[in-house]
Amino acid sequence: MSQEAQESLNKFIVMAEQKLPDHIRDEAQKLVDDSFQKEQYQGDTKSSKWEDRSHDDEAWNVRTERRALLVKSGRLIAATEVELRGKDTIAIAVNDPLASVYAPVHNEGLMAGKSKGFKMKKRQFMPIPGESSPRLNAAIDKWMDNEMDKIFK
Numbered sequence: 001m002s003q004e005a006q007e008s009l010n011k012f013i014v015m016a017e018q019k020l021p022d023h024i025r026d027e028a029q030k031l032v033d034d035s036f037q038k039e040q041y042q043g044d045t046k047s048s049k050w051e052d053r054s055h056d057d058e059a060w061n062v063r064t065e066r067r068a069l070l071v072k073s074g075r076l077i078a079a080t081e082v083e084l085r086g087k088d089t090i091a092i093a094v095n096d097p098l099a100s101v102y103a104p105v106h107n108e109g110l111m112a113g114k115s116k117g118f119k120m121k122k123r124q125f126m127p128i129p130g131e132s133s134p135r136l137n138a139a140i141d142k143w144m145d146n147e148m149d150k151i152f153k
Contacts, residue, residue: 011151017087019147024090027139029082032092032126036077039069041124043133050123070106070123075099080126092126 001009034042041048050069070076079096080103094100105112109122127133 008151012148015147015151020144021084021087021090023143024140025082025084027136027143028090028092028126031133031136032080032082035125036068036070039123043124043127043135045134048124051121070125076103076106079103 031042039050041050053069075096076094076099079094079099080092081095082090082092085091094103102112104110105120106123107125108128109120109124112118112120127136
């Protein structure tokens with residue numbers, strides 16, 4: 001193998017083993033943060049704007065500003081983190097015992113404990129386990145194409 005080919009191979013290995021997991025983690029964290037900020041799931045190519053509260057008048061504070069959806073104490077946002085787990089696993093986790101109970105209820109629109117038969121409105125803020133995220137995949141593909149162009153030009 002030529003010296004140039006060996007250098008390119010070494011750069012590729014560094015990109016795949018070190019830079020890629022960090023980039024995926026950062027893109028996934030951006031997806032979650034943007035979903036909360038825009039009150040709309042940012043992982044799909046279609047619009048999934050969150051529904052307003054049925055009693056939105058309860059969310060107005062004394063300055064007549066509406067409290068953001070899914071934000072009462074800030075606990076859910078603060079607890080939602082993207083983590084590298086080992087060499088090949090990236091997980092979006094809710095690292096708070098209380099928030100981890102109600103996170104899937106909001107994210108997937110599941111049954112909640114308010115009253116019998118009450119189903120929470122789905123306000124997805126992270127990918128649902130087992131489903132892919134087209135926007136996240138596209139961002140990662142674009143980054144990889146750029147990195148590959150830098151290595152193998």
